[in-house]
Amino acid sequence: MNSLDQITPQQKTYFAQYLLDWYDKNKRKLPWRDTKDPYKIWLSEIILQQTRVDQGMPYYRAFIETFPRIQDLAHANEEQVLRLWQGLGYYTRARNLHRCAKYIYDELGGNFPKTYAELIKLPGIGPYTAAAIASFAFDEATAVVDGNVFRVLARVWGIQLEINSTSGKKTFTNLANELVPANRVGDYNQAIMEFGALHCQPKGAKCGECGLASQCHALQHKLVDKLPLKKKKPQARQRYLNYFIIGDGERFWLRQRQDKDIWKNLFEFYLIESEELVENFEIFLPKLKPLFPDFVLESKSRLYKHVLSHQHLHVRFYHLNTPNACVENVLPSNYSLYTIEEIRQLPKPILIHKYLEHCVFSLNLTKI
DNA sequence: AATCCGGGGCT
DNA sequence: AGCCCAGGATT
Numbered sequence: 001m002n003s004l005d006q007i008t009p010q011q012k013t014y015f016a017q018y019l020l021d022w023y024d025k026n027k028r029k030l031p032w033r034d035t036k037d038p039y040k041i042w043l044s045e046i047i048l049q050q051t052r053v054d055q056g057m058p059y060y061r062a063f064i065e066t067f068p069r070i071q072d073l074a075h076a077n078e079e080q081v082l083r084l085w086q087g088l089g090y091y092t093r094a095r096n097l098h099r100c101a102k103y104i105y106d107e108l109g110g111n112f113p114k115t116y117a118e119l120i121k122l123p124g125i126g127p128y129t130a131a132a133i134a135s136f137a138f139d140e141a142t143a144v145v146d147g148n149v150f151r152v153l154a155r156v157w158g159i160q161l162e163i164n165s166t167s168g169k170k171t172f173t174n175l176a177n178e179l180v181p182a183n184r185v186g187d188y189n190q191a192i193m194e195f196g197a198l199h200c201q202p203k204g205a206k207c208g209e210c211g212l213a214s215q216c217h218a219l220q221h222k223l224v225d226k227l228p229l230k231k232k233k234p235q236a237r238q239r240y241l242n243y244f245i246i247g248d249g250e251r252f253w254l255r256q257r258q259d260k261d262i263w264k265n266l267f268e269f270y271l272i273e274s275e276e277l278v279e280n281f282e283i284f285l286p287k288l289k290p291l292f293p294d295f296v297l298e299s300k301s302r303l304y305k306h307v308l309s310h311q312h313l314h315v316r317f318y319h320l321n322t323p324n325a326c327v328e329n330v331l332p333s334n335y336s337l338y339t340i341e342e343i344r345q346l347p348k349p350i351l352i353h354k355y356l357e358h359c360v361f362s363l364n365l366t367k368i
Numbered sequence: 369a370a371t372c373c374g375g376g377g378c379t
Numbered sequence: 380a381g382c383c384c385a386g387g388a389t390t
Contacts, residue, residue, distance in 0.1 A: 049386050055376065089374030092388075126387045147385055164385085166369075202384080203378085262372070371390080378383080 007157065007178075011215060015156065016181040016188055018211050023191030026198060028053070031060065033190065038112035038137040039070045045129045046097050050090060053197075059088055070112075073098065074105035082347070096124030114138045127173070136186040143176035144189045145169070148196025153179075154228035155200060158217025162231040240277055241315045242284065244270040251337040262313075267346060269317070270335060281318065 027033070030053065032044035043063055047056040062084055067073035073081070078098050085094035100123050104112060113119050115138070120130035127145065134140035143149070150163040150172055157175065161168035181188050199206050207219050218224045246253045246269070253270045257263050272284055 050373090050375080050384075052376075052384095087375080089376090090387090092373070093386095096387085124387070128386055150385095264372090369390100372388085373386105376384090379381090 012179055013181075014215070015212070016179060019191040019195055020181070020184060020188055022199070022211065023187060023194055027190070027194055028198075030057075031064075036137050038114075038133055040064065041136045042100075042112070042125075042129075042133050043097070045132045046093055046124055047088070049093060049129070051088065056088070059085070067101075070101050070110060071105050073101040079347070093124060099123045100125070112137070114140075116140055116142045132189065135189045139185055141180050141182070141185045143173070143180045144193060145173050145176050146193060148193040148200075149176055150228045151202065152192055152196045152200050155205075155218035155224060156212055156216050158221065158223070158227075160223075160227070160229055163228045164231050168229075238276075238312050238314065240274045241313065242272045242274060242278060243268065243315065243317045244272070244284070244288065245317060246270050251339050252343065253332075253335045254338045254343065255335040267338075267343075270332070277314065284318075
């Protein structure tokens with residue numbers, strides 16, 4: 001492995017200059033480049049967290065059109081911001097975006113903080129985003145360290161440290177900052193990320209046509225597909241969420257999830273969670289019977305089953321559609337009855353998870 | 369230090 | 380269908 005102090009000043013200069021030249025030739029034209037407007041740069045960076053350019057672009061345009069200036073965003077209500085964000089995921093980004101706009105407009109008189117140290121204090125702005133805004137908008141010589149930068153640095157300099165460990169992050173950040181050139185800081189930061197996104201990709205890196213090939217540690221040691229190193233996280237506990245859509249066709253049992261655990265505040269149907277996969281529906285009958293005395297599977301009800309999976313979460317829906325389902329006094333605590341119309345009007349990404357949305361909007365929740 | 373937050377792309 | 384991706388906040 002290369003140690004940092006083995007990198008000569010000549011190597012550093014060549015590295016930065018190569019990336020800048022590469023960037024000049026290969027950069028994509030993006031609406032948030034070629035601007036120094038911190039509002040536009042900030043907005044684009046928040047959208048681009050965990051989001052690809054292609055996916056984020058329409059959202060960026062919609063936000064700029066709806067909120068051309070930071071005061072427009074600051075004056076909006078949260079509901080409006082969340083609806084524009086709908087479909088992007090990670091909704092706390094939208095809440096923090098709005099909070100941050102209000103703070104900058106109301107408390108700072110609309111003056112965007114200009115330094116990394118000030119920016120990182122703002123909600124939704126961490127080390128990466130603070131460095132991006134500080135360097136793109138204000139030419140501060142501070143390195144961005146995102147997934148692309150981890151990958152490019154790990155490969156070129158042969159850094160075999162885990163990028164998701166605290167010490168690994170620190171080392172990569174230090175190296176990144178040592179490599180930042182004296183001029184064109186913003187362009188350099190854009191360049192290394194663009195290079196990682198378009199050329200030195202996670203898979204299928206274009207090493208054959210790479211000007212850094214002769215000094216790339218990973219290429220020379222056949223480590224391109226191995227780097228960057230990442231600490232494996234132990235397999236998450238598999239969770240089986242068995243939902244029972246219990247209703248008479250007009251009203252359904254629903255509750256809002258509590259603050260702990262996943263899907264905070266989101267609505268859900270009657271839930272029986274199990275440690276393992278339950279294939280046989282009959283297993284649940286003893287639990288359902290007391291709550292649901294009128295329930296007769298054999299004759300009066302219809303059963304639909306839908307199965308959805310994501311990561312360690314396995315979600316099953318049993319749709320039990322029977323008459324006399326909504327006896328108030330057997331309703332379990334913290335569940336309430338909601339009409340179909342009330343369910344449909346709950347804001348989709350904010351209060352209804354995609355799984356439940358699938359159920360509410362594609363299953364036919366009608367009277368039998 | 370570990371866990372949660374949501375989408376989409378790739379195989 | 381099952382992996383992989385990865386900034387920031389929270390605990």
